[in-house]
Amino acid sequence: MPYLKRDGDVFVLYLGTEGQTIDSENRFHPDWITEVHALLDEVEASEGPAALVVTADGKFFSNGLDTDWLFGNFDKNCWYLDRVHSLYSRLLAFGLPTVAAVNGHAFGAGAMLATSCDFRVMRADRGFWCLPEVHLGMPFTVAMNALLTNRLVNQVAVEAMTTGRRYGADDAIAAGIVDAKADADALLATAIARADMLKANRKPNLPVIKRALHQQALAGLAVETTPENLAFNP
Template sequence: MPYLDRDGEVVVLYLGNENETDNENRFHPDWIDRVHALLDEVEATEGPAALVTTATGKFYTNGLDTDHVFANLGALPEYLDRVHTVYTRLLAFPMATVAAVQGHAFGAGAMLALAHDFRVMRADRGYWSLPEVDLQMPFTVGMAGLLEGRLPKQTAVEAMTTGRRYGGEDAKAAAIVEATAGEGDVLAVAVERARALAGKRGPNLGGIKRSLHVRTLEALETPTASSSFSFGQ
């Protein structure tokens, strides 16, 4: 399950298990609950602070927990609405947030990176991709709103309708990420970027973010309709 570490004023939220180096870090309901609990801990810290999320191994996160989805198809809308809560939490988080994307970020995991203020991605390995078009999966209203709100329009069109896999430099050119780094440097670059913003933390910053992302947040808070999905029919 996810866990926290600290580098001075920067809190690092690891998305996978502490004693395992390679996890897919999928959005299982228990994983979502754990992330929210850790974000509660981060918010409770005193003084200047900033947040970095990262992982170890091949994946930053591989997105939705498909085993859970197909075992609980009747609860799919509620599950997706719960996924949305992670995005809304980060979009309005009252401190600077940086995603250190050290490995693949697919689907809901790619969207997780976009919910941060800034992103640093490994330059030489790993992909950011939205495979929903190839999986015959629609985007929820909230997910589409997040992608439209956080990406340049043409990048959103290409990413959502083609399923393109963006390597680090391609992702930077498409304005999906702001910076790239070599193997072993992704986290350090993200931490230094976050550290420079640690003094901004507080309710005013959270309010600015809520105003900045008001339409995206409204989309993410729109309940997912079961009629959007035809799995199992």
């Protein structure tokens, strides 16, 4: 399950289970989502200047939806997807500055999680940011579409969403998907340093600014997923 550490005034939220790294895909199981929210509650309950880094260990940042759970509980698919969306909304309007340290593959829902942070630093030598839904025969929900079309330049959204292109760090920077890159051994420190520079911006007006800035995305993310607006059957 996800866990939290702290480096000075920077909270570091790890998406995987402590001590389990290489094979952990950090998929969005319902219990995993609940735990991430609980850790974000803990961060928000802190006082004083602070910022948040979201990262993981090993090969994956996050490999997205927990498809085993989803297809085993398909009668709950709309409920599940709205739980996924709740993390995106939470991060978009989070009361602290946020930086994603994309340590490895960020696919599908995992790529969208990184995109929900204020800034992104990606590992330079390996790992892809990718939206593979077109290859999987899966649609984007109304909420996901709102997030991606408001956070990405239009033509980048077209390419990413309709071709499933895998973006390495250099291509992701060129497309504006991520902001910077760093070698694997410097990635977390780079993200923490970037977050630390922003910690003084933790003021009551920060989430107000974010909610206004991301008004359209947040409105789309608030649209409840229903069978009528999710044209998908397994």
